[in-house]
Amino acid sequence: MKTYDIQKQGKKPLYETLYESLKKDVIAGKIRQNEKLPSKRALAERLGVSVITVDAAYRLLIDEGYAYSVERSGFYVGGGTSERADNAVLVEPATVKIQNTDVDFRFSAFSKIMRKVITEYDRALLIKPPAFGCVELRKALSGYLYRYRGMEVGYENIIIGSGSEYFYGMIVALLGRYRIYGVEEPSYEKISAVIRTEGAACEFLKMGKDGIMSEELKKAKASVLHVTPFNSYPTGITADYRKRMEYVEWANARKGYIVEDDIDSEFAVGAKPVETVYSLDGGKRVIYLNTFSKSIAPSMRMGYMILPDKLLEEYKTRLGFYSCTVPAFDQYVMAEFISGGHFERHLNRIRRKLKEQK
Secondary structure, three states: OOOOOOOOOOOHHHHHHHHHHHHHHHHHHOOOOOOOOOOHHHHHHHHHHHHHHHHHEEEEHHHOOOOOOOOEEEEEOOOOOOOOOOOEEEEOOOOOOOHHHHOOOHHHHHHHHHHHHHHHHHHHHHOOOOOOOOOOHHHHHHHHHHHHHHHOHHHHHHEEEEHHHHHHHHHHHHHOOOOEEEEEEEOOHHHHHHHOOOEEEEEEEEOOOEOOOEEEEOOOOOEEEEOOOOOOOOOOOOOHHHHHHOOOOOOHHHOOOEEEOOOOOOOOOOOOOOOOOHHHHHHEEEEEEEEOOOOOOOOOOOOEEOOHHHHHHHHHHOOOOOOOOOHHHHHHHHHHHHHHOOOHHHHHHHHHHHHOOO
C-alpha cells in the first residue's frame, strides 16, 4: 500500500484525512475489494502517526462499509459487488429508531432565535418567500450539509417545501407520469400512495438484508428508484456502501434517476453520519430529500429537496410557478438555528445519548 501524506492537510484531524485518502483509493479501485489493509501498528509507523489515529480512520471506513474486520486476522477492504469472506465480522452503520426526540430539544435557545428573527427581520416577515425558499435558509443548509454530511451542494440546487410527501408529488410532475417508479417493499405506504395519486405507476421491489435485492433491480422495469438507504421503514434496514453504489450504477445504466429519502440519517450511531447516495453519485442522477420532522419534531412541517443540475432548469421552467409552501418566519428561524450551530449541537446530543443506550 502506498504512503499517504496526511501531515499538512489543513485543519482536519489526521484520522479524518487518512480516512478520506483510503476511501478515495477504495472508490477508485486502487485498493481492491477484500484486500487486506496493513495492521494499525504497521501503518502508524509508516505514516509517523499514532495507532489511535489509524484505528479511528479504520473505524470510519467500517462505519460506511468501505472496510470490514475479520477476528484475529485484521482489516479488509469492503465495497465492490462480490461477497465478503465467510468469516468476516461486519460492522454496519447503525440503524436506530428514534423516539421522543423532543425531550432533547432546547426550547430556550429556539425561543430566543424566534424573538431575534422578529426583531431583526421586522416587516420582511410579511413578504412572500421566493418560490425556492428563502436564500438565508438555503445557504444555511448548504453549509450544514458540507460540515455534517460531507455533501457539496450549491444553495441554488436546494428547494424548500412542506415535507417529503409534498416533494413526492413534485418529483412525479417533474420526471413524468409516464415513468414507472420503483419502490422498496415493504416501505412507508404514503410514498406509493402519493405517486399513484399523481397518476404514475409503482413497481414494488423486494428488500434483502442490505436494501433492494440485486435480482429485483436487474429485472425491474422502473426508470426511477425511490430508496430510503438509512433505517428504511418498517424493516430498519440500512444499505451499506456496496448497495448504495449498486443503486448509482443502476441509475447510470438506465439513464434513470434515484430519489434518496434520507430521513433519520442524522442519527447514525457511528463515528460520522453515513455517506449519502447523492455524494457517491456526484449529484448527477440523485434527487435528495430530507426533513426536520424526525430531527426536530413531527410538527416541523418543513423539508428540502436537492436537484441535480440537469433537472434544475427543467424544474424552473415547468414547476417554478409554484409558491413556496413554508412561511417566511419559519424559514428565517430555521436559518438562524442552523447557522448558529444549534441544530448540529442538538443532533450531537441525541447521538451521544443513543451511543450510551447501545
